[in-house]
Amino acid sequence: MYSDSTLTINPSKAVQTSPLLTVNLQDAFFKALDQDEVLGGDVEVNLAISSQGASFYEVKLQIKGDVTVVCDRCLDPVNVSVACEDVVKVKDDDADETQGTDLLYTEVDGSIDLGWTVYEVIITALPPRRIHLEGQCNPDTAKYIAGEA
Numbered sequence: 001m002y003s004d005s006t007l008t009i010n011p012s013k014a015v016q017t018s019p020l021l022t023v024n025l026q027d028a029f030f031k032a033l034d035q036d037e038v039l040g041g042d043v044e045v046n047l048a049i050s051s052q053g054a055s056f057y058e059v060k061l062q063i064k065g066d067v068t069v070v071c072d073r074c075l076d077p078v079n080v081s082v083a084c085e086d087v088v089k090v091k092d093d094d095a096d097e098t099q100g101t102d103l104l105y106t107e108v109d110g111s112i113d114l115g116w117t118v119y120e121v122i123i124t125a126l127p128p129r130r131i132h133l134e135g136q137c138n139p140d141t142a143k144y145i146a147g148e149a
């Protein structure tokens with residue numbers, strides 16, 4: 001079966017065979033996404049998939065690692081640590097708008113790609129201001145941006 005990313009899971013099969021899953025995300029994962037906020041990274045994602053009644057599943061996400069983003073001060077790449085948790089609810093069914101937006105739906109074959117969801121969880125966990133440690137900024141650009149050049 002073709003999968004878009006290593007975060008494509010099949011909840012109904014996973015709960016019976018491999019409910020605990022660890023996926024390592026590298027630069028290629030972030031580059032493949034339609035985004036330009038995260039330049040790269042090295043992130044470990046632990047997934048715990050559990051059944052929550054008929055065709056409902058809960059996926060607990062534990063995310064830990066480093067991502068590379070653009071420094072707010074000097075615009076050079078900067079590594080930011082990320083450590084966060086979230087819970088995703090998945091329904092094994094056709095999408096139903098009336099159920100609310102916090103619910104994800106599987107594809108026809110019962111699988112779901114959590115790549116974008118994990119990306120959003122990572123983005124939300126990043127600090128609002130992403131800058132190098134004091135003195136570690138690119139001196140030329142930092143001066144330029146501060147208007148001191």
Ligand SMILES: [Zn+2]
Nearest residue numbers: 071074132137
């Ligand atoms: Zn910087």
